Amino acid sequence: MRRMDDKRIRNFSIIAHVDHGKSTLADRILQLTHAVSEREMREQFLDSLELERERGITIKASAVRVEYRAKDGETYIFNLIDTPGHVDFTYEVSRALAAVEGVLLVVDASQGVEAETLAKFYMALEHGHVMIPVINKIDLPNARPLEVALEVEEVLGLPADEAIFASGKTGEGVEEILEAIVKRIPPPKGDPEAPLKALIFDSLYDAYQGVIPYLRLFEGRVRPGDRIRIYSTGKEFTVDKVGVFTPQGLIPVEELTAGEVGWLVAAIRDIHDVQVGDTITHAHRPTDAPYPGFRPAKPVVFAGLYPVDSGDYGRLRDALEKLKLNDAALSFEPETSTALGFGFRCGFLGLLHAEIVQERLEREFGLELIATAPSVVYRVRLKNGEEREVPNPADLPDPTKIEEILEPYARLTVFTPEEYVGSIMQLVQEKRGRLVNMSYLPGETKRVELVYEVPFAEILYDFHDRLKSLSRGYASMDYEQIGYQPGDLVKVNVLVHGEPVDALTFIAHRDKAYAMARAIVDKLAEVIPRQLFEVPIQAAIGGKIIARATVKALRKDVLAKCYGGDVTRKKKLLEKQKEGKKRLKAIGKVEVPQEAFLAVLSAGRDES
Numbered sequence: 336m337r338r339m340d341d342k343r344i345r346n347f348s349i350i351a352h353v354d355h356g357k358s359t360l361a362d363r364i365l366q367l368t369h370a371v372s373e374r375e376m377r378e379q380f381l382d383s384l385e386l387e388r389e390r391g392i393t394i395k396a397s398a399v400r401v402e403y404r405a406k407d408g409e410t411y412i413f414n415l416i417d418t419p420g421h422v423d424f425t426y427e428v429s430r431a432l433a434a435v436e437g438v439l440l441v442v443d444a445s446q447g448v449e450a451e452t453l454a455k456f457y458m459a460l461e462h463g464h465v466m467i468p469v470i471n472k473i474d475l476p477n478a479r480p481l482e483v484a485l486e487v488e489e490v491l492g493l494p495a496d497e498a499i500f501a502s503g504k505t506g507e508g509v510e511e512i513l514e515a516i517v518k519r520i521p522p523p524k525g526d527p528e529a530p531l532k533a534l535i536f537d538s539l540y541d542a543y544q545g546v547i548p549y550l551r552l553f554e555g556r557v558r559p560g561d562r563i564r565i566y567s568t569g570k571e572f573t574v575d576k577v578g579v580f581t582p583q584g585l586i587p588v589e590e591l592t593a594g595e596v597g598w599l600v601a602a603i604r605d606i607h608d609v610q611v612g613d614t615i616t617h618a619h620r621p622t623d624a625p626y627p628g629f630r631p632a633k634p635v636v637f638a639g640l641y642p643v644d645s646g647d648y649g650r651l652r653d654a655l656e657k658l659k660l661n662d663a664a665l666s667f668e669p670e671t672s673t674a675l676g677f678g679f680r681c682g683f684l685g686l687l688h689a690e691i692v693q694e695r696l697e698r699e700f701g702l703e704l705i706a707t708a709p710s711v712v713y714r715v716r717l718k719n720g721e722e723r724e725v726p727n728p729a730d731l732p733d734p735t736k737i738e739e740i741l742e743p744y745a746r747l748t749v750f751t752p753e754e755y756v757g758s759i760m761q762l763v764q765e766k767r768g769r770l771v772n773m774s775y776l777p778g779e780t781k782r783v784e785l786v787y788e789v790p791f792a793e794i795l796y797d798f799h800d801r802l803k804s805l806s807r808g809y810a811s812m813d814y815e816q817i818g819y820q821p822g823d824l825v826k827v828n829v830l831v832h833g834e835p836v837d838a839l840t841f842i843a844h845r846d847k848a849y850a851m852a853r854a855i856v857d858k859l860a861e862v863i864p865r866q867l868f869e870v871p872i873q874a875a876i877g878g879k880i881i882a883r884a885t886v887k888a889l890r891k892d893v894l895a896k897c898y899g900g901d902v903t904r905k906k907k908l909l910e911k912q913k914e915g916k917k918r919l920k921a922i923g924k925v926e927v928p929q930e931a932f933l934a935v936l937s938a939g940r941d942e943s
Contacts, residue, residue, distance in 0.1 A: 342522045344594050346414045346551070348431055350455040351441035352811060356471040359503035360441060360512075361399075361417050365582055367509050368401040368413065398537070398549055398580045398596055405517045413516065414580075414596040416536065429458055430612045433628065434536040434551035434596060437465035437520030439512065440493070444470050444478035444500075447782070448490045449750055449811035456491050467515050468498040474505050490776055525593030531555030531563070532622040533591075533615040538606065539598075544575075546603040547585070550615065551596050554622065557615075558590035563601060566614040566625040572601035606659065634666050634682025635743070635816065636795065637726040638689055639707035639838065640696070641678030647702055648677045654700035655679060658692060665692060670727070672838045675705060680727055683709075686795060707838050711792045714741040714819050729837045731826045734877055740842075741819040743791040746771070749802065751810035753781040758805045760785065766793035767844065790844075791816060827852050827881070830873045831863065852882040860884035 351357045398416045405411055416435055418428045432438065438459045442452055459466055468487050470480045484495040499515060501508030537549040550557075557563065561574045578587040579597045591597040603609055614625035642651050655667050666682035683689040689709055696702050713725045716738040725731050731740075747768065751759050753775075760770070768789035776782045794814065802810050827848050829839040843851050852874030859872045863886050870886040897905050 343409060343411045344414065344522055345411055345437070345516050345520050346416070346435040346523055346594075346596055347437045347439060347516055347520055348416045348418055348435045349439045349441060350418060350428070350432070350452075350459060351471075352443070352446070352449040352451040352455075356443065356503045357441055358417065360439070360469070360471060360501070360509070361415065363503050363506050363509045364413075364415065364513065365399070365401060367506070367513060368403045399582055400579045400596065401582070403513055403517070406514060407517075411517055413513075416596070428455065429628065430534070430536045432459055432462050432464065433612075433626065434534055435464070436523060437467065437516070439469050439516075440466050440487075440491075441469045441471045442483055442487055444473045444480045444483050445475050446811075447479075447483045447486050448776070451811070451813045453490070453748065453750075453784075454813045454815070465520050466493055467512070467519055468493045469508075469512060470498050470500050471503055473500050473507065474502040486776065523594030525553050525555075527554075527556050527592040529554040529593070530620045530622040531557055531561075531615065531617045532626065533557065534626045535609055535611055535613045535615060537611060538609045540606060541600075544600045544602070546606055546609045547598050547600055548603070548609045548615065549580075549596075549598050550591070552591055552593050553626065554593050555617070556590050556592040557599060557617075562618040563599075563615050564618040564621060565608055566616060566621075567610070568608055570608050571618045572603055574599050574601045576600040634664065634684060634712075634726075635791070636683045636685055636689055636709045636711060638681060638683070638709040639670060639672065639675070639678050639727075640667075640681050640693065641672065641675040641705045641707075643703040643705060645676045650700065651679065651696070651702055651704070654696050654702060655681070657700075658695060664688070672707075675707075675838050682726065708841065709795060710842065711743050711795065713743075713824070713842060715739075716741070728826060728842045729840045731842065734826070739821045740824040742822045742824060744788055744817050744820050745791045745794065745814040746817045747787045747789045747794060747812060747814045749785045749787070749810055749812045750776075751783055751785065751806050753783055755806040755810060756783050756785070759802065759810060762798075762801060762805060763787050763789060766790070766798060768793075788817065789814075790820075790822065792842075825876045828875050829855060829859070830871075830875060831859065832870050832872075848876060849881050856882045856884040860886055865889045 349357045349361060398414065401413050401415065403411050403413055414435070416431045418431045440452070440456060440459070442448060456466070468484070468491075470483050470487070472478060473480045480500045481495075484498040484500075487493050487498060488495040499508055499511050501512060503509070531552070532554040533550040533552045535548045536551055539547045539549070541547055557574060557577055559574050559576055562571060563574055564571045576587050577589075577591050577597060577599045578585050579591075579595070580586075585598055588597070591599075599615075612626075612628060614622070616622045616625075640651065640655075642648055652669075655665070659665050659667070664684050665688075667679040669677070670680045671677050681689070681692065683692060686709060689706070693704060693706055697704060710726070710728055713728075713731070714722060715725055715732060716722050717732065717736050718738050719736075723732075731737075747763070749759060749763070763770075763785070766789055768787035770785070771788055772784075772786040774784050776784060791814075794812075799812060802812055823845045824842055825845050825848050826840065826842050828835045829852075830836070839855065841851065856872045856874050863870065863872070865886055866888065869888045872884045872886065873880045874882040897908060
């Protein structure tokens with residue numbers, strides 16, 4: 336592929352709220368620039384995972400390089416970095432935005448500005464990017480493009496007359512977008528002769544070539560044979576190949592220089608050596624400072640994954656290791672549960688990330704899995720001054736040693752039509768949210784922006800579903816973590832026949848612990864099969880039982896053969912049965928079936 340003058344390179348990203356047509360617009364750009372032939376074209380071309388296609392969402396950031404012959408007669412190179420839209424992948428989006436000079440801000444012509452639109456807009460603003468507002472889906476019958484363009488001007492401050500009206504589906508307005516990219520987005524700056532400074536914005540693991548980091552070069556140049564250093568770890572490697580992205584795959588080139596987006600192969604075997612946001616430089620002539628903003632990926636949600644068949648434990652470990660090669664944010668460590676056997680405690684970026692990892696394990700590796708209820712990472716201050724993190728509720732120290740428990744909080748932004756404000760405020764207050772700000776947005780639709788501070792654990796489970804059902808699908812939400820705050824939290828143990836079941840232990844706010852415990856014990860009483868003796872199911876905080884349900888004993892009709900005679904004969908038989916039950920109860924063990932776990936994981940969350 337030929338070398339292009341820096342003045343004719345444009346690096347840009349597409350940002351939008353989930354389902355505003357980002358991937359469809361990227362498809363049309365690929366078609367219009369003739370990067371993909373009609374025969375090769377398929378929907379969501381840049382989404383490589385089967386799951387992404389099925390759900391219609393982007394999970395992994397992807398990059399592509401295309402050539403565009405503009406109306407001024409010049410040929411330009413576009414490096415498009417497509418980003419995930421979901422809040423779980425915010426850090427990946429921030430690094431992808433760091434690698435470009437401008438963004439297309441896509442807004443649905445029927446939905447208007449939504450919560451994640453605003454979050455991504457502020458992210459792009461922090462990087463000082465040129466933003467081109469695109470009002471997409473103008474072909475929809477309920478589209479209101481002019482009104483949405485004015486809303487974009489009022490809420491985001493981007494002039495309405497600069498907005499481009501387009502449809503990713505029909506291709507209308509896409510050529511106008513390409514011309515705007517040429518005219519409005521500046522070419523990259525950077526000195527090719529300076530020491531190498533390259534930002535890693537993503538990576539891919541290849542079984543034969545090792546880890547392939549995706550790079551944006553800010554300074555310097557890199558070619559095969561160069562000795563490079565990873566800035567945060569200091570590890571050094573020799574470059575075997577460098578190249579660029581095309582819709583057909585990774586194409587090698589002679590060298591990459593400042594301003595370009597590309598990849599390199601350097602026999603890097605460990606995914607941890609190449610983390611998103613890190614900087615690559617030359618070993619013999621390093622850059623003075625890395626690209627700012629790097630932080631190692633840190634899981635915020637933890638859940639246990641156990642194979643339904645205990646013989647699949649080894650397969651699950653191998654599958655997790657393979658998945659981790661392409662997903663550095665996934666963490667896992669072995670754990671055992673008396674109820675579920677051997678499994679792994681896995682850390683995820685959020686609930687969607689957890690759901691996707693579980694689904695990929697089941698589909699791509701043919702595993703049947705049980706996942707325990709996801710929990711957030713709590714912090715505990717002990718009376719001896721020590722502070723520790725608790726990812727697993729079962730590991731919470733003895734209450735007598737605890738000074739206070741801190742829980743993670745999130746700043747929650749909700750956009751909703753005016754008529755649903757009351758019910759949504761009630762929902763967030765139920766979830767222990769504190770109102771920070773409430774503002775009415777301009778426009779005919781009368782929409783309201785609500786900003787709350789709310790415990791992260793409260794919005795983790797069913798909050799999004801309840802928000803959508805209360806607002807008939809019109810409300811949207813976005814959140815960011817804002818640190819830890821102390822809370823009146825308690826650990827609730829679930830005991831079956833006097834034995835604690837570690838996989839069902841949970842941490843809850845004292846005010847809500849009873850309702851959640853009640854729902855869980857009632858559900859367990861329904862699904863645990865009846866034994867020959869009575870089985871008590873209890874929920875306890877410390878030594879205090881707060882809820883109880885009983886699975887009644889199965890009784891043989893011992894009086895069936897007693898069709899006459901004195902009443903003492905009947906009493907004697909019943910007493911004999913009673914003694915037998917008592918002895919059985921003392922030595923009996925209750926196996927909690929796996930269906931019980933599946934039933935219980937959702938129970939109690941609705942109550943909360």
